[in-house]
Amino acid sequence: MALRCNLRSSSLQSFRLFSSSILNPDSKSLLTSKEKSRSALSLIRFEKNPERILDICRAAALTPESHLDRVAYSRAISSLKQSHYYEGIRSLIKESVTRPDFKSERFVSHFVILYGQAGLIGDAVKLFDEMPQLGVGRSVKTLNSLLFSCILAGEYGEMKRVFSEYPKKYGLAPTLETYNTVLKGFCESGSANSSHSILAEMERKGIKPNGTTFATVIAGFYKEEKFSDVGKMMELMKKHGVATSIGIYNVRIQSLCKLKRSTEAKVLLDTILGRGMKPNRVTYNHLIHGFCVEGKMEIAKSLFKEMIDSKLKPDAKCYFTLIYYMCRGQDFESALAICKESMSEGWVPNMSTMKSLVDGLASIEKIDEARWIIGQVKEKFSRNAGAWDEIEENFTKIE
Template sequence: MASMLKLLRCLNPNHHHFTSLTRFQSGRHLSILLNPNNNSTTTTPLSTKEKSRAALSLLKSEKNPKRIIEICRAASLTPESHLDRIALSIAISKLAASNDFDSIISFINELLRTRPDLNNEKFVAHAIIYYGQAGLLNNAFQLFDEMSQLGIPQNAKSLNALLFSCRSVKEYDEVKRVYRKFPGKYGVMPNLDTYNTVIKSFCESGDSSLCYSVIDEMVGNNCKPNATTFSILIAGFYKEEKFEEVGKVLEVMRKHQVAITIATYNTRIQSLCKLNKTDEAKELLDRLSLSGLKPNSVTHCHLIHGYCKEGELEKAKDLFHKMINSGFKPDSDCYFTLVSYMCKAGDFEEALEVCKQSMEKDWVPNFSTMKLLVMGLVKASKVQEARELVGQMKERFPKNAHMWSEVGESLSALEDT
């Protein structure tokens, strides 16, 4: 990885770092640039999106804290880009996992100090979230407090970032304190996201009943609650198994003229499934027609996952087939869940069929599930199918070819037994 410096060409001439990444030859994997003997690159600068993709790819496999920072610098990451936000989040997570908190603090400070394009409320809000993600809550508070010194006034966006940071590390008392004290102290008017974050925090901490007063405060501040507000509250009451409160929430929704849609029912169905009450959730689905609502793919996927988790695989498979025959499209997680549970139940042939359907959509279950399927096919005397699957995995994921070669060797050992 010492040749990383060959990849990173001058971030900014004023920063003493590298300013541009080298362009990759089309279709070639990023790792070719890490080979000092590689001559397949050109000197054409990468586009902004190519820089982001390059950084993201490198960060996923990089472990050295120093090089993680170098990659971020070289790509000039910015929270304006979705890819960049993912890359920065991965970088922060990896630095935190290696307990390199000093690097996180110095890197964020460096960005604020040397990148004029990041000296704005949007980046500061993301920086506060990154501090929370790393468990550096004191630094998140400090940055929020010092925003005015940076010429950036505190606003709802930065307040919401601070609330999110507190919630992400389960400091629910701090969420309450910030919510109660900071709007007045810093002259910030809460918005819908503020209230929804607080409601989510109360629900996560087992204080869902406190949310009614938050909704009253919302209305008093001319901020109308939305469907998300009530979905969070409904999920909270289900989690606390206060089922009688769910009906009350539906009444409050009607009072505030917030439509009860299929999304509301999906929240209820998912919540029941999490409580291992999938049959009750299915009854709720069956009653949907009485309310004039129609289920969607999400509805069915929640139920399929619930039945799988409860060991009711036949019900899950039956619902899956009915779902497809009715024109609904399962999502990737639905396929992955079914394949995994079918394999665990020893139903390898049907798992293979579902897996094939998933792979036709370019959705491939994780390595452990695929390995379980391959080994199961061999035990079910489906050796040819198992070998074909191994070959497909090698072709699709060349980086993991060595892992699949080991699986292939295991197949030979199983055949010999």
């Protein structure tokens, strides 16, 4: 008995050392759970070997209870899918769902969604069907996860089948979230017209639609350029007592911008202001992106100034969009000014955008500014320092 305990203790200690060596090879000390999670996430981002990714996940003992671990799971699944290593995905999820501490509906729902992210919808359906064998009961929340999994996998036909058959088969009454998920699937798949019958069914069953319901359907009709149906949905919102919030306006503005109808989207901004409503930074983000895509940079810059004057703080995405399109339009001095603002917030665009800016500054003989940008980027991302050294060496030919 003593020998068995000693062997078990030795085995556990070896596993801990093995875990630490993978997650933190430069240290002999044991890592806390949070340190393991952070290390795993960092390693997964850059790891290309699928077996190594699985080893990292196992060493970190990931759990869906932690936000960091959920992100790590998702990154791992994406990387394994990119490598077409589907057996590795199945292995990782099967190992997880059989862990005694993961036997809960919430955790199993998360793994159902991960199967959808991997495009393995057959495995997601099988996991849902076999939940009682795992000692976990099914509920409408898990059903909603399965429907969302179908959408992630782009399996809209399977989503329709599950929605049609499973509530009756398993005695699960659809909720507002169920209907909103199904509406999302129909609208994403180019079947926005189906939303009319879904909304009618909701009314029959006494399920009141909310802002999310109408935002989803309105975006779907815009995507299909069925503008008269957008008007019908706006009227239906009034009938159900759902307010036309800034969120609904943002969906309309984004939808028009995606259709390269940013001028019409800006008219909606004027409507918002005329009604005494306050646009938010999401409103401006959509408009700025829309006008940038259409090459109307002066309007985009004007909107950016209006946003600042309205005391709305731009986010990283807004800065990155402006810098990217300013570089495309060869407005490198404006791009530099925006880039400096962005970097003062700790937000640095990706390497391709920064290279475009640096090359552009060099082309207009702003070598000192280009070197400054390179110095800032090298300090923040030492991993790419070698690539930037090569770019900087080319400046000597210009000088």
